[in-house]
Each structure stands twice: as structure tokens, then as C-alpha cells.
Amino acid sequence: MPTVDISRTILCRAMSAASPLRASIRPGKGGLKSTDRSHIKERKPGTVESSLDLDTAYTELHPTSTKKRWDYVLGIQDRNASVIAVEVHPMGPSEVSTLIEKKEAAESYLKTQFAPGKTVQAWYWVASGRNQLSKTTAEFKKLGKARITAAGPVLELPPGAR
Numbered sequence: 001m002p003t004v005d006i007s008r009t010i011l012c013r014a015m016s017a018a019s020p021l022r023a024s025i026r027p028g029k030g031g032l033k034s035t036d037r038s039h040i041k042e043r044k045p046g047t048v049e050s051s052l053d054l055d056t057a058y059t060e061l062h063p064t065s066t067k068k069r070w071d072y073v074l075g076i077q078d079r080n081a082s083v084i085a086v087e088v089h090p091m092g093p094s095e096v097s098t099l100i101e102k103k104e105a106a107e108s109y110l111k112t113q114f115a116p117g118k119t120v121q122a123w124y125w126v127a128s129g130r131n132q133l134s135k136t137t138a139e140f141k142k143l144g145k146a147r148i149t150a151a152g153p154v155l156e157l158p159p160g161a162r
């Protein structure tokens with residue numbers, strides 16, 4: 001298997017040169033915990049070009065922090081070379097506030113790590129078990145306002161492709 005130059009990946013190019021997160025970027029789905037990889041389906045192999053376990057990296061860099069943490073940031077091989085964020089978490093109405101809090105904390109932190117003008121294009125919540133969140137609830141509407149997409153038990157990448 002050929003070695004991958006991490007410095008040339010979508011995620012690494014999105015980060016500032018000084019970001020300590022760059023050291024935690026892995027090729028493909030290598031940054032995802034093995035238990036979470038099955039929740040991410042690539043329509044075409046190689047769609048997930050790079051990945052970062054943001055939860056683990058943040059915890060290692062800030063061991064005393066009590067902030068809620070988002071799971072992953074992925075570099076997606078699509079026409080825009082997108083950066084997306086994925087949270088694999090139980091999906092139910094009681095978890096919506098937690099997810100919004102995690103997203104806000106991650107967004108704030110990533111602003112300090114990304115290069116100027118770079119940002120996460122989309123935030124996805126993937127159900128780690130059964131999806132218990134109805135699209136007709138006020139909680140679901142809160143997700144929309146927070147710009148978090150509830151993807152169900154599997155996120156197909158790239159989103160919207162057929």
C-alpha cells in the first residue's frame with residue numbers, strides 16, 4: 001500500500017500550519033474508531049480522503065477540559081474537497097441539546113485551528129443505535145436551526161450523490 005503524504009490531504013490543507021491537530025490526521029477512515037467506521041458508507045472508495053478523531057485529539061491536547069466534544073472531522077473527496085464533521089451518538093430528542101452544545105464547542109475550537117477562510121461545510125449526526133428522533137418534533141427543528149443534519153444510522157458519502 002502506498003504511503004500517504006498527510007500534509008497534502010484535504011484536512012491538513014484546511015488547518016493552519018501551527019495547528020497541533022495536524023499530527024492526528026489519518027488517511028481515509030483511519031482516524032475513525034473501528035466501532036464507528038460502519039456508520040460511514042462511501043459510495044465510491046476513497047471518498048473519505050482523510051479523517052481526524054477530534055474527540056481524542058482534543059482530550060490529549062486539553063486533558064483537564066470539561067467541554068463536550070464532537071467526534072470526527074473528515075476530508076471528503078468531492079468536487080469541492082469538503083471538510084465535514086460527524087458525530088456518532090445515540091439519536092433521540094433528549095440528546096439534541098447535547099449535540100448542539102458539542103457542535104458549538106467544536107466550531108469555536110476549530111476556528112482557532114483552521115487556516116483563514118477554511119471551515120466545516122456540514123455537520124452530521126449519525127445514530128449509534130436506533131433513530132428515536134421524529135422529523136415532526138421541535139427538537140428536530142432545533143437541529144435544523146443549528147445546521148446539524150440527522151443522518152440516521154448510516155451516513156452515505158458524498159451526501160446527495162446518486
